[in-house]
Amino acid sequence: MSQSSPTRLVVSTLGALAVTAGLATAPAHAGPAAPAGPAAPTGSVAAITEHLAARLAGDLADDARRAGLLTASTRPVPLSRAAGDTALGRAVRDADRAVLTAKGLPQDGTSLLTVRLAHADMAAALGRGVAPLVASSPADDEATTVTAHDRAGRRVALPADRVPARPVYLVEVDTTTALAKGVEVLRSTLSQRGLSPTAAVAPASGYWATQLTSIRLEDDKEPWHKGDAEIFAINAGFGLDGKVAVDTVQLPYLDEDGKTYYPNQLLVHFSGYKYNLADLVMMEEDGGTNYRDLALALTQALLTIVDGGAYIPLVNAIINALPDSWWTDDPDYVDSWYTLSTATSGTLRGAAGNGTMTVTPYWVSPL
Template sequence: MVAGSLSDAAWRARVRTAALTSDEVAVTALADRAGSRALKSQLTAADRRIAAAKGLDGEVGSLLRLRLGDASMRTALTAGTAPWVAAATSDDNATTITAYDSHGLAHTLDARKPPARPVYVVDIDGAKALVAGLNVLSKELARNGIASAAPAAQQDLADPSRATAATSGFWTTRITAVELSDDEEPWSKGDAEIYTLVTGFGRDGNVRIDPVDMPYLDNDGTVYRPNQILVNWANYKYNLADAVMMEEDGSTNYRDLAKAIATVLLAVIDQGAYIPLVNAVLEAIPDDWWTDDPDYVDSWYTLAQSDRGTRHGARGNGWMTVEPYFVQQS
């Protein structure tokens, strides 16, 4: 669809200008501004299918994005070389990528070495999808009987209505530094969209899961220092919790994930002592998530309220430095 549309010289020039002046192009909106009704209709229909496949509400809006595959392609694109179009891959182990020209002909490219010819990569807005998805996840978990707060990146943790702690404040665990392993990835893959499911036993003794959006964690091999709240201990019965780090990609259906997790975790009973829940969460992840595009990043068992220092993930794919942090309430 997008590749074929580039046979129109005026549209091709409009897309080229947008791709050279922006990291990502909202291609559906661009088609609307260009007055291309037929293309806009096709892209809008594709947006609806993507939202439905991911279990998102229709109000999420357009998720389709177009970007230049690699910065090295800018010179050729500026010079007027006709670009090809490829779909983003979520498979870190891909060795080839298929791109299409404006005549619909397929071209096989090396996934590790960017080609000399410019290639547009069609992807989804991962950050936008993740924000909407975590809201759906939290609501669906609650609807299925698992307590869950709004995604932590959106909470006002200083608001007393968000916690059951004393009016003077409450203790949290804060991430002061975090890094994921430096793995070679295909040039067509965009930034990672990472989130963490914090799980433990709520004050009522039932299992709860609190999603935490980590929008800054874009690239492997980079140390980030977010000073982000990971665990709000006012929500938990014990001074221990687990964390399962995941990556958003095109295959993630948040409604299905919530139902799968709820099915497994509702069977876990508080026995008067803390029980790690990482394995239960991993068992709930649909089988197809473990093939080609592993959405599971790493996990941390039994994070303690008193933990201070660096904790390495059980999978060996990342580490984070944490510290107790008291949130003062006014």
């Protein structure tokens, strides 16, 4: 998913796979050898997927094909299909465990890694027997090249703005599953710290909510190497106890930018808030999001805010809590909306100018 405001992780390469200009012998149609660049931080999602992509292109390529991982389909194939006590199976399991750690998710056996053919137009060349490349799925909207690996272990630079003639497989994180797990971590951590809204309405009564009737995110272009992103929102207000209360909501339908969606989704529930006001910050799960770090950062920032008897906007506190890395290679911030109320209605442009949504008050009646 391409977005004008959030950018994603710059694709990194491992120094051990670097080749000098004098040794770059990749076929002309593959693109020039990629120059050595700064390696992704050890243990990061980018480093893990990059390392696995290099192995799938090289020593694990035959095993991956036999396991049915490298197909002509653009649909993501779970790498967990590589089961058993084989080099491929062990490599995938190790990488999956490392990705869970990097994303601050529990080690519950969940497999997040997938691989797919990057673009449908590459299937014909694949059918003709053209040797494919394998890359770690890049996430930087402004990257000019995508670094892939060939069978000989060389790094190959591909243009980011046009579909390569040579087939490319992309190793990615299943962001849908990651977001569902991550929201659980956020809610659990915030609840343990007393930062979750607690509904106080009696069963016989009802409450006001904000209904999202339409939403659109701006779009520049959709590069060949981008898959769909997963969007979620953090809404915050003051709970009945005077502490900041934070809730999360997923927007799984927001697959494409430049397209208007009409979800009629309840976005903010005011039943657990002291005031009839709340703020909203929209985020993107791009594969590199660490939910444990996000939850701890939110906790540390928001526990210091005290209710002074009047509503205080919380967007800035949430944004300031985001790790510094999210504003360089991995800024998952999409947009924000200040002071939504129980009476807010109409079309609202986000503060960052990236999102536009239409909302209306909605009365939630009891059964």
